[in-house]
Amino acid sequence: MAEKLLEVKNLRTEFKRDKTWVTAVNNVSFSIQPGEILGLVGESGCGKSVTSLSVMGLLARNSKISNGEILLNGKDLLKEDKKGMRKIRGREVAMIFQEPMNSLNPCMRIEKQLTEAILLHNNFSKEEAHNRAFEVLKSVGIPEPDMTLKSYPHQLSGGMCQRVMIAMAMSCEPELLIADEPTTALDVTIQAQILELMEEIRAKKNTGILMITHDLGVVAEMCSRVVVMYAGRIVEEAPVHDLFADPKHPYTQGLIGSVPKLGSGVESLPSIPGSVPDLSVMPKGCKFAPRCKYATDICHQQEPELVSINEAGTRKCRCHLLNKSGKEA
Amino acid sequence: MSEPLLSVKNMKKTFQANGGMFSKKKLVHAVNDVSFDIYPGETFSLVGESGCGKSTTGKLIDHLIIPDSGEIWFEGKEISKLTEKEMRSLRSDIQMVFQDPYGSLNPRMKVQDLIGEPLLIHTNMSAGERLKKVHELLGTVGLSPSHGERYPHEFSGGQRQRIGIARALTVQPKLIIADEPVSALDVSIQAQVLNLLQQLQKDFNLTYLFISHDLSVVEMISDRIGVMYLGTIVETAPKKELYANPRHPYTRALLSAVPIPDPDLTKERITLKGDLPSPSNPPSGCLFHTRCPHCTEKCKTQVPTPVEIAPGHIVKCHYPELTE
Amino acid sequence: MADKNTTSTINLAAAEELPKAQSKFKEFVKKFMKRKTAVISLAFIVFIILMAIIGPYVVPYDPQAPDYTAMMQGPSAAHIWGTNEYGQDVFSRLMVGTRLSLTCALTATIIGTALGVILGLIAGFYGGIIDSLIMRCCDVLFAFPDILLAIAVVAIIGQGMVNVMIAVAVFTVPSFARIIRSATISVKQAPYVEVARSLGCSNMRILFVHIFPGTIQSMIVNFTMRVGTAILAASSLSFLGFGANVTEPDWGSMLSTGRNYLNTAPHMVLFPGILIFLTVLAFNLLGDGLRDTLDPKMN
Numbered sequence: 043m044a045e046k047l048l049e050v051k052n053l054r055t056e057f058k059r060d061k062t063w064v065t066a067v068n069n070v071s072f073s074i075q076p077g078e079i080l081g082l083v084g085e086s087g088c089g090k091s092v093t094s095l096s097v098m099g100l101l102a103r104n105s106k107i108s109n110g111e112i113l114l115n116g117k118d119l120l121k122e123d124k125k126g127m128r129k130i131r132g133r134e135v136a137m138i139f140q141e142p143m144n145s146l147n148p149c150m151r152i153e154k155q156l157t158e159a160i161l162l163h164n165n166f167s168k169e170e171a172h173n174r175a176f177e178v179l180k181s182v183g184i185p186e187p188d189m190t191l192k193s194y195p196h197q198l199s200g201g202m203c204q205r206v207m208i209a210m211a212m213s214c215e216p217e218l219l220i221a222d223e224p225t226t227a228l229d230v231t232i233q234a235q236i237l238e239l240m241e242e243i244r245a246k247k248n249t250g251i252l253m254i255t256h257d258l259g260v261v262a263e264m265c266s267r268v269v270v271m272y273a274g275r276i277v278e279e280a281p282v283h284d285l286f287a288d289p290k291h292p293y294t295q296g297l298i299g300s301v302p303k304l305g306s307g308v309e310s311l312p313s314i315p316g317s318v319p320d321l322s323v324m325p326k327g328c329k330f331a332p333r334c335k336y337a338t339d340i341c342h343q344q345e346p347e348l349v350s351i352n353e354a355g356t357r358k359c360r361c362h363l364l365n366k367s368g369k370e371a
Numbered sequence: 372m373s374e375p376l377l378s379v380k381n382m383k384k385t386f387q388a389n390g391g392m393f394s395k396k397k398l399v400h401a402v403n404d405v406s407f408d409i410y411p412g413e414t415f416s417l418v419g420e421s422g423c424g425k426s427t428t429g430k431l432i433d434h435l436i437i438p439d440s441g442e443i444w445f446e447g448k449e450i451s452k453l454t455e456k457e458m459r460s461l462r463s464d465i466q467m468v469f470q471d472p473y474g475s476l477n478p479r480m481k482v483q484d485l486i487g488e489p490l491l492i493h494t495n496m497s498a499g500e501r502l503k504k505v506h507e508l509l510g511t512v513g514l515s516p517s518h519g520e521r522y523p524h525e526f527s528g529g530q531r532q533r534i535g536i537a538r539a540l541t542v543q544p545k546l547i548i549a550d551e552p553v554s555a556l557d558v559s560i561q562a563q564v565l566n567l568l569q570q571l572q573k574d575f576n577l578t579y580l581f582i583s584h585d586l587s588v589v590e591m592i593s594d595r596i597g598v599m600y601l602g603t604i605v606e607t608a609p610k611k612e613l614y615a616n617p618r619h620p621y622t623r624a625l626l627s628a629v630p631i632p633d634p635d636l637t638k639e640r641i642t643l644k645g646d647l648p649s650p651s652n653p654p655s656g657c658l659f660h661t662r663c664p665h666c667t668e669k670c671k672t673q674v675p676t677p678v679e680i681a682p683g684h685i686v687k688c689h690y691p692e693l694t695e
Numbered sequence: 696m697a698d699k700n701t702t703s704t705i706n707l708a709a710a711e712e713l714p715k716a717q718s719k720f721k722e723f724v725k726k727f728m729k730r731k732t733a734v735i736s737l738a739f740i741v742f743i744i745l746m747a748i749i750g751p752y753v754v755p756y757d758p759q760a761p762d763y764t765a766m767m768q769g770p771s772a773a774h775i776w777g778t779n780e781y782g783q784d785v786f787s788r789l790m791v792g793t794r795l796s797l798t799c800a801l802t803a804t805i806i807g808t809a810l811g812v813i814l815g816l817i818a819g820f821y822g823g824i825i826d827s828l829i830m831r832c833c834d835v836l837f838a839f840p841d842i843l844l845a846i847a848v849v850a851i852i853g854q855g856m857v858n859v860m861i862a863v864a865v866f867t868v869p870s871f872a873r874i875i876r877s878a879t880i881s882v883k884q885a886p887y888v889e890v891a892r893s894l895g896c897s898n899m900r901i902l903f904v905h906i907f908p909g910t911i912q913s914m915i916v917n918f919t920m921r922v923g924t925a926i927l928a929a930s931s932l933s934f935l936g937f938g939a940n941v942t943e944p945d946w947g948s949m950l951s952t953g954r955n956y957l958n959t960a961p962h963m964v965l966f967p968g969i970l971i972f973l974t975v976l977a978f979n980l981l982g983d984g985l986r987d988t989l990d991p992k993m994n
Contacts, residue, residue, distance in 0.1 A: 085557035085558065085559060085560075086557055185645075199646045199647065201646055202646065229420035229421055229584065229647075230420065230584070230586070230625060230628040230629055231420065231624060231625060231628045231642075231643045232420075232646070233628065233630075234627075234628035234630075234640060234642055234643075235642060235643075237630070238642060256557065256558065257630065258558070258632035259587075259629065259630030259631050259632045260630045261632070262630065262631060262632045262633055262634040262636075263630045263631070263634070282634045283634050283635065286632065286633055286634050286635070287635070296559060297558060297559060298632060299562075300558050300559050300561070300562035301558050301562075301587070301632050302562075302565075302587040302588055302590065302591040303587060303631060303632060303633065304586055304587045304590060304614070304626070304629045304631055305590070305614055305631075306590075307590070307611070307614075308591060309569070309591060310566060310569060310591075311562040311565060311566060311591065312562070313559060313560075313562030313563045313566055314559040314562070314563075315563070317527045317529055317530070317560060318527075318557070433893050435889060435892060435893055458895075459895045459897070460895075462893065462894060462895030463895065466893070466894070467890070467893045469886055469889075469890060471886050474885055474886035474887060475886040475887050475889075475890045476887055476890075477887040477891075477905055477908075478887075479908045479909070488891075488894060488896070489894045489895070492894060492895050492896060492897075492900070493895060535890075538894070
């Protein structure tokens, strides 16, 4: 396999709720290669955002990483101190968030915010920083960079703000970009523009992108490989074509089934009954068993392992029934 | 065709946006000359991007805000000029399901009181009868009677939306206005709620006005669809017709922009340039001309009139033949 | 197949059980108990209220009985907080005086709260001219310092305990009106209020069933804080001689008479002063504690 840009090994993140520690992310491992877009899919509360914050070292005070390694170009980020992390953030890993409007400081002009990020990581003069800011804004397709630099965030539309966020993230040319639901707050036509831009950046700069989303349509369009999370665990990992053509885990099957597909003309959707379990009252055994229509005794008793299911090792799945019948449904 | 249950004619609504202390007050054209009919038993959807006026349209019909001009006919009665008091008796016929399942339930009331509230207002049922009806409805939407004793914060988003639907059903309305009822929910839960809405439509012979930004969801649930852009309906068509043969350039761009969860499907994408114009300063002529790939001089100056190009398929464009 | 799926969904969802949730009140008590200062304050207030009720029956001396053999004595075993110029026991007088001071302050605050809440609800809900009218009147009242306003009211309607209550109530109204108005405006914008309108609720029902409960929390918090101020104001008024009959024990008047003997018997000022200070502090800390517990953002 080619060199790995980011490798997360057995990550376990917990946070404190009412004096007890609950596990938000449990034993999560995945890797990203340069120039690859990896999709991290799951519903709200499945731990996908916590995973990304763990990688960035931006977890809230009441949470901790209790186990695992996060290797960026072979360097363990968990062993870095605060100062070291600050150097890495922005320079080597950058992040864009769901709410572009709320992620920008409303009281500062775009220019100030953008040059601040640039000056933090480079020995630029103000002049150089300004030019650089102008350049990156232009590169993310903002029609009048001069005007935009002088504006405040509330004067820009949501799509423009997200472009500015991407420009800010890309200003120091990081090798890894973490995008946490980057288009969820945007309209479809604007979403299409932003997705196109991200694909362009990837192709040009060979940036690895971790795309966190709940939208399977976005995944299908953007990603080359997909990791599906449920209740803090990875339940399936596969190349994007295989995942959509032949989902192995019952949760993935249900998820793909329950999304209405444009132009398919269906009038009714199969749906997954029940709702996501609360982190503090996780079921014993397989976490999906209470909602799974194939669940057997062993599913309720014992939690399955994430195992490779093809020879190349590109597909992994966490299900008991897989080994027995090979394939269900 | 039968008489429409609801008929909206040339409805307009402008809001005043606060300018600065010294600047001129801006007028936001939220809904600009909207007309459509909804027939009994069907699902009519309004689809469009944020700020296109689809939610305002819903609220105008529900009389939560009053239109500046235009008419709203419900069962052969003009309702847009009724006073709040006169409207109150009609409210049992028109009910609304709201987007935000967290905010639309009063956090200080028990679920059974929430669901029973319309009965308290519109009927003379005793407390016992109300409770019986509430329990029945809880069962209808897939919850158990014991859930009635609880408070909304103890429920998940999908369950809260079920409660909102149960509340709308209590007084046996004829029309339900569903304003983005599933957009705050996770996909697996979204499917549950959509299926429930369809089931209820069959069981209770309901008519829906379904408001959404999600074209895939709209395709699943609707019979007819109106596409809105900057406060006007640019295209109205039966579902199959609209998805198979979209004629307005905006509809085409919108449809092509939706990501489809199928990596093997490659499709041509029409990416629109630029942003949505501000509704306080709408473009002259055709509202879409600033982003339209086929824009001509005529589009910049003249407002297009709606053309019926096929039965029930109405397009507001100067050149509907261009997209054939 | 499709239909079958739909129905099965509904049935399965019915079987689904919710995680056991605690009642809101229990949760509140649990959170409140974590705030030590607030709990101590509450204990102190309960003690003071208890004294107001049973004080006259349990204090060691008759608060009105003079003892000319023991005038202006400092704290001793017989009179733990000393005696006053008539030889009356200061401790007993203070404990019995609790009843008068507290009744006065609480009644005044309750009257002021009721008026202020109603005005605030109306102003916030209806807006427009009604709002402007109510709020401008409040602004006028706000322009005067509390105690000056109270003195003015007493000066107009005459002195006496009841009038002191009215005076204190008058300056409590504007602060409540303002707080409840802003709470009303914020609750009014909640989606569930719009839902209530769409269901066909009358304005009165929306105001009292849907909006008012949402403002109770700011009301409780402000109430406890205003009680402190009211005790202080009532004491100040009696200190200035506008209050009750001087022979009746009352914190403010005790402080007032004690002032004359500040050099020879400082304890006559000290103990009433400390008690007023502690009570006001306790009410304020309780208010702080309640605010922090009730505010969901402060967890």
